[in-house]
Amino acid sequence: MTRPSPTTIISGGSRGLGLAVASRLLERGDRIATFSRSGSAALDDLASRHPGRVHHEHFDAADSAAVRQFVAKTVDRFGRVDHCVANAAVAAEGILATMSDADIDAMLTVNLGGAIVLVRECVRQFLAQPRALPDAEAGSVVVVSSVVAARGSPGLAVYAATKAGLEGFARCLAREVGPRGIRVNAVAPGFLTTELSATLSQADRERIVRRTPLGRLGATGDIVGAIDFLTSPGAAFVTGQTLTVDGGGAA
Ligand SMILES: NC(=O)c1ccc[n+]([C@@H]2O[C@H](COP(=O)([O-])OP(=O)(O)OC[C@H]3O[C@@H](n4cnc5c(N)ncnc54)[C@H](OP(=O)(O)O)[C@@H]3O)[C@@H](O)[C@H]2O)c1
Numbered sequence: 001m002t003r004p005s006p007t008t009i010i011s012g013g014s015r016g017l018g019l020a021v022a023s024r025l026l027e028r029g030d031r032i033a034t035f036s037r038s039g040s041a042a043l044d045d046l047a048s049r050h051p052g053r054v055h056h057e058h059f060d061a062a063d064s065a066a067v068r069q070f071v072a073k074t075v076d077r078f079g080r081v082d083h084c085v086a087n088a089a090v091a092a093e094g095i096l097a098t099m100s101d102a103d104i105d106a107m108l109t110v111n112l113g114g115a116i117v118l119v120r121e122c123v124r125q126f127l128a129q130p131r132a133l134p135d136a137e138a139g140s141v142v143v144v145s146s147v148v149a150a151r152g153s154p155g156l157a158v159y160a161a162t163k164a165g166l167e168g169f170a171r172c173l174a175r176e177v178g179p180r181g182i183r184v185n186a187v188a189p190g191f192l193t194t195e196l197s198a199t200l201s202q203a204d205r206e207r208i209v210r211r212t213p214l215g216r217l218g219a220t221g222d223i224v225g226a227i228d229f230l231t232s233p234g235a236a237f238v239t240g241q242t243l244t245v246d247g248g249g250a251a
Contacts, residue, residue, distance in 0.1 A: 003132065003133055004132055005029045005053075006030045006031070006082035006083055006132070006231075007030065007032075007033065007074065007078040007081050007082050008025050008032055008033070008081075008082060008084070008085060008231060009033045009070075009074060009083070009122060010022055010025075010032060010033075010034045010085040010087055011035060011036075011088035011114070011115070012061070012087045012089070013034025013035070013056065014036035014038060014040040015036075015040050015042060015043075015194070015195060016194035016195060016196060016220060017087055017144065017189070017220045017224075018034065018036070018087040019046070020220035020224045021085055021223075021224050021227050021228075023046055024225075024227075025083075025228065025231070026050045026053060028228065028232075030053075030082075030083070031053045031054075032050075032053065032055070033054075033056075033073075033078065034054070034055070034056050035056065035057045035058065035059055035061070035066075035070055036058065037058060037059070037060055039056065043056060055073070055074055055077050057070055057073070060110070060114075061088045061110045061115070062106075062109040062110050062113065064117045067117050067121055068117075068121055071118075071121040071122060075125060080129050080132070081125045081139065082132060082140070082231075083140050083141070083142070083231040084118065084119055084122035084139070084141045084142070085141075085227055085231070086114075086115035086118050086119055086141070086143045086144060086166070088110065088114065088115075089107075089111040089159075089196070090106055090107060090196075091196050092106065092107060092158070093155045093156060093199055095154070095155060096157050096158065099158060104158050107158050107159055107161075107162050108158070108161075111159070112166060115143055116169060119143065119173070122139065122141065123139070123177060126177075126180075127180060127182075131181070137181045137183060138181035138182050139181075139182045139183075140182065140183040140184070140185075141170070141173070141185070142185055142186070142187055142231060143166045143167075143169065143184075143185075144186070144187055144189070145163040145167050145170075145186045145188040145242060146160070146188055146189060147189065147190045147246045147249075148160040148163060149163035149164040149167055149188060150164075150167075150188065150244075167186045167188070170184045170185060170186040170242070171242075174239040174240030183230075183235065183236075183238065183239040185230045185235075185238060185240070186242040186243070187223065187227055187242070187245060188242050188244045188245070188246070189218055189222075189245050190208070190217070190244075190245065190247055191205075191208050191217050191246075192219060192220060192222075192223065193217050194220060211249075212247040212248055214248050215247070217247075218246065222247075226245050230243065
């Protein structure tokens with residue numbers, strides 16, 4: 001029996017890592033549903049190169065009702081959901097003592113709350129739908145963490161708390177839903193050259209490169225392979241793990 005094209009939901013697919021993952025998974029044959037607050041020419045271009053295989057909406061990841069409707073609309077459009085990549089996040093850098101309530105709230109509600117609600121909606125769908133094939137898993141989840149969750153970095157305490165929270169969430173959920181055929185893993189990238197890290201000073205960039213065995217900052221293309229793998233049949237026995245992709249360990 002032919003395996004049907006999987007449908008993968010990726011939050012934050014308009015740029016950076018989310019866009020790169022969308023591009024890679026479209027190349028392997030997935031249909032992609034993604035959302036972000038704004039669109040981008042790059043995502044429009046990707047959608048035009050894969051007609052009928054990209055669904056994109058604009059809303060805030062902190063809006064639980066919108067997330068719920070988005071997953072339902074994805075099912076209406078593509079018939080099912082097979083993988084969920086919780087990628088959207090914001091990073092407000094600054095020392096904790098002077099950080100505003102608004103910045104703390106934004107990181108907690110988008111990076112942690114938004115990801116949890118998205119994953120819950122996808123897991124509900126995995127449990128409700130028939131499996132793509134009788135021997136197929138029910139679904140898989142990847143949450144995008146960061147090396148700062150495990151290693152720490154000054155000025156990123158709240159951001160790191162959201163990422164450490166996501167890793168704990170993934171480990172627990174993997175145990176909870178494993179018996180139902182759902183895998184849950186985290187990917188923890190090192191610093192990447194995207195808009196999110198644009199505020200890194202030149203001195204910080206040089207320090208990270210100096211401490212990275214592979215001698216450079218990561219690019220989104222360095223991370224997509226890990227997410228491609230974790231959402232593929234090749235990872236059928238991998239769950240509850242955090243896969244660090246950071247060129248060898250910059251502190
Ligand atoms: N860049 C790094 O150095 C680095 C390192 C380790 C881990 N990571 C993680 O990798 C993931 C991707 O980061 P990135 O560097 O690709 O970031 P990015 O370039 O800033 O892209 C973030 C994506 O998420 C969307 N997004 C942000 N806030 C949102 C919200 N409230 N609601 C809906 N969508 C939202 C953005 O679109 P809109 O702004 O239009 O909403 C965009 O599509 C994140 O989880 C990040 O924490 C990044």
